[in-house]
Every structure is written in structure tokens, then in C-alpha cells.
Amino acid sequence: MLTSGASAGLHYLLSSLVDHDGFVFIDELAFMLTFGILKQFTGMQVIPVKMNDDGVDLADLEQKIQRANYLPKTQASSSGDVCKGVINIARKYDLGVICDDVYNLLHYGDEIPKRLYAYDSMEDSDYKGNVISNASLSKPISPGMRIGWYEVPPRVKSVLSSKGMLVSSGGFCNFTMSVLASMFEMGIAQSHIKLVRETLAERMRVTVKIL
DSSP: OEESOHHHHHHHHHHHHSOTTOEEEEETTOOHHHHHHHHTSTTOEEEEEOEETTEEOHHHHHHHHHHHTOOOEEEOOOOTHHHHHHHHHHHHHTOEEEEEESSGGGOOSSSOOOOHHHHSOTTSTTOOOOEEEEEESTTTTOTTOOOEEEEOOHHHHHHHTTSHHHHHHSSSSHHHHHHHHHHHHHTHHHHHHHHHHHHHHHHHHHHHHHO
């Protein structure tokens, strides 16, 4: 499902899926502008969750969930074995996890990092569909290209696609999306993303060397 960028995507998810007096559990080191979006939903309680070196503190997350005693949507980001723990907690309490997957296309290694969304596998016997990937092309293509996309489980897709805003407009940024689709078909977007990755990787190496 296409969106007009990750920021607008987050706002649409919050307004569509979370009760206005609900709880949002979020990494204590989350992207700063995320909090500006959350502040617009004045009734929601935003609860920060501790972070360890390998990702979200699972014990702290579950403790705060139990304390809240109310479980709508969550935003979280972790890696490795911690991802499996986040999935287990999400399924145990049937809560949603919104992943800020903005920089995945800008990885510098040969192996693409596995996203949390990939751990929420339909092949699992206890699968419910708890993870939403909120991604963007604004970083790898251009900051002015406000285009993103969701990867969502079936039960979430049916809710999002039935909202009046989407039904009325037929989609977000239709013209820009058509232009971007042509860029991918012609291979222009792929070449540009490769150039951006190489440029940022070189800048990172220079910065690390100086530091």
C-alpha cells in the first residue's frame, strides 16, 4: 500500500488504528520528529521504552505493557534475537508494532539487514499479523519525493483501505507515484539509489577516519 512518505504514513496509521485515548509504546531514542506527530493526538499516552545495545529492552517493554493494561498500537525497532522477542510479546498481548523502515535501502554492507516485519511470518502456527512496516523513498531518492509504502498483514490492510480519506482520493500522490514508477521501470531510480548509497558510504568512512 503506497503512502505520501513515512511521516504522513505514521500519522495515517495512528489516526486509523489507535484509539484517541490509547497508549503508544516507543523507543526512548526514536526519531525526534516522531514526537511532533504524536503530540497532535493529545489524548494518547506516549510511553518510552528502554533500549539496550542490541535493541529494545524486552523486560521493560512487557512490564510497561502490563502496567498500562490497555494494548493498542506500538512503535518499535530492534534487531537480531531481540526481534523474535518483540514478536513474541506482540502476539502474546495482541498489540501492533509500527516499524520505522526509512533507511533500509541505504545499507552499506553486502547483506541487507533483516527487518522486524520479516520475523512476523505467516508460516508460524501462532501468526496473527502484528507488524506494520512504514517505509519511505524520500531518503534514497530525494527529500522532496514524498513517497512511501506500507507492508501490512491482511487484517490491517482491510482497515486502512476502507478509510474515507483513501476511498475518496483513490490513493496518495497519484501523479508523483506514476512518475516514480516510470523511474523504476527505466532503471533510473535503481541507479540513483546505488549512487546515493555509495556516496553516503564514502562520507561515513571519511567521517569515521577523522573521528
